[in-house]
Amino acid sequence: MPRFYEEIVNGFLFQEYDDTKIDTLILGLPDVGLVGAITAIHLIKELNMKDVVGIDNYTALPPVAVIMEGKPKLPIRIYARDNLGVLVTDVPLAPSSIPLFSEALVRYAKSRGVKTLISVTGLGNPGRIEIEKPNVYLIGSDQDNVKQVSEKINPKNINQGILVGPYAIILKESIRLNLNNIVLMVDSFIDIPDPGAAAVAIESLNKILELDIDVTKLLEEEDKIKLRLKELMKETKNVMARMGKTYEYRPTLIYT
Amino acid sequence: MSTQGDPFEEMLRRIYREFQNIIDQIERVYDEEALEDVFYERTRQYSRGSIEPIISIMDMGDSVRIIIDLPGAKESTIDVRVYEDYIHVTASIDERMIKDAFPELSWAHKIRRFEGRYRLPARIDVRRIKMEKKGSRIILTAPKI
Structure with a gap:
């Protein structure tokens, strides 16, 4: 692919293929219930997005080249359309590379003029099987923005807790660099791919970004998606256990 | 300073x-x-023509909850055997579902069934096990011994 621009941050190569400008970047990293990843894949397909940025690191990521429609691609990619970007990865990030990647991503986004990062993830709920319509939760780097977004999606309150993983570092680094980051969480299965939770996340994104993305196909193809993503879920489960995801299931030190 | x-x-x-x-x-x-x-693990399974079910095992305190997800399984072939300290799951998978999920992977088309054996986090009372089915998921709840 012809390179338009290249930047290396923390050893991660960000390779842009054209001059597409992204204002809002949705992050679909593999995490609890693969909610972010399933959401991202559905957005890319429904909005017919094209890949505009490839991300790689020859030592921190497995040595892979992803082949799509006969063309080699980098393992982490940003797809875009109309100033909206969506980040996906074909390989789960190893726990040792999560801090450097998360920091690099925020620094790159800031330097390229991205205004808002939206992290989409599942909030592992052991009682998910009994929940027909999963709840949405919201936290963010800017409390005024969280208030504005809350008015649109009416999330359930989350006053205390511990966020673990790449989204935690992305949130902290966004605060440090004064970049708007909202973290959209949906009740989900912990270690089972959860297209139902992803559908709820997409409905919230529809309201936040004034999109009109249909989730019918996502729910109709639930079995196919789960089968296709089951191995990524297994790899992600290993990573979650090793990056201390269990901290999310214990109370904070100080409480009110 | x-x-x-x-x-x-x-x-x-x-x-x-x-x-x-x-x-x-x-x-x-x-x-x-x-x-x-x-x-x-993967190469061993694939060479036998099987893949693992999607499984979640949770220790709920007095009981153990097991969610077995078998997307694309042929209902009549699902076989779940529960023992005091482990479970064994097998089921045939709909061929069309495999081709649909992995159209680009020719080797995946040889996969015919789900198979997996899992150790439980505690010994359970198999006589008092409760089973429920929701879509492609089987939910088993059993009290600990």
Whole structure:
């Protein structure tokens, strides 16, 4: 692919293929219930997005080249359309590379003029099987923005807790660099791919970004998606256990 | 108070950096070992024409809850055997579903069934087990012994 621009941050190569400008970047990293990843894949397909940025690191990521429609691609990619970007990865990030990647991503986004990062993830709920319509939760780097977004999606309150993983570092680094980051969480299965939770996340994104993305196909193809993503879920489960995801299931030190 | 230029502080920073490098290297070895396990497990299964079910086992205190997800399984072939300390699951998979889910992977088309055996986190009372089915998911709840 012809390179338009290249930047290396923390050893991660960000390779842009054209001059597409992204204002809002949705992050679909593999995490609890693969909610972010399933959401991202559905957005890319429904909005017919094209890949505009490839991300790689020859030592921190497995040595892979992803082949799509006969063309080699980098393992982490940003797809875009109309100033909206969506980040996906074909390989789960190893726990040792999560801090450097998360920091690099925020620094790159800031330097390229991205205004808002939206992290989409599942909030592992052991009682998910009994929940027909999963709840949405919201936290963010800017409390005024969280208030504005809350008015649109009416999330359930989350006053205390511990966020673990790449989204935690992305949130902290966004605060440090004064970049708007909202973290959209949906009740989900912990270690089972959860297209139902992803559908709820997409409905919230529809309201936040004034999109009109249909989730019918996502729910109709639930079995196919789960089968296709089951191995990524297994790899992600290993990573979650090793990056201390269990901290999310214990109370904070100080409480009110 | 600035500590810039303080040789003792600089020495501590260097020690910390070295220590961090060692920790990073140890973590990478663990990452590689975990991937190695996944690699051997997958190749063993695929060569037998099976894939593992999607499974979630939760210790709920007095009971154990097991969610077995079998997307694309032929209902009449689902066989779940529960023992005191492990379960064994098999089911045939709809051929069309495999082709639909993995159209680009010719080797995947030879996969015919789900198969998996899982150790439980505690011994359970198999006589008092409760079973429920929701879509492609089977939910088993059993009290601990």
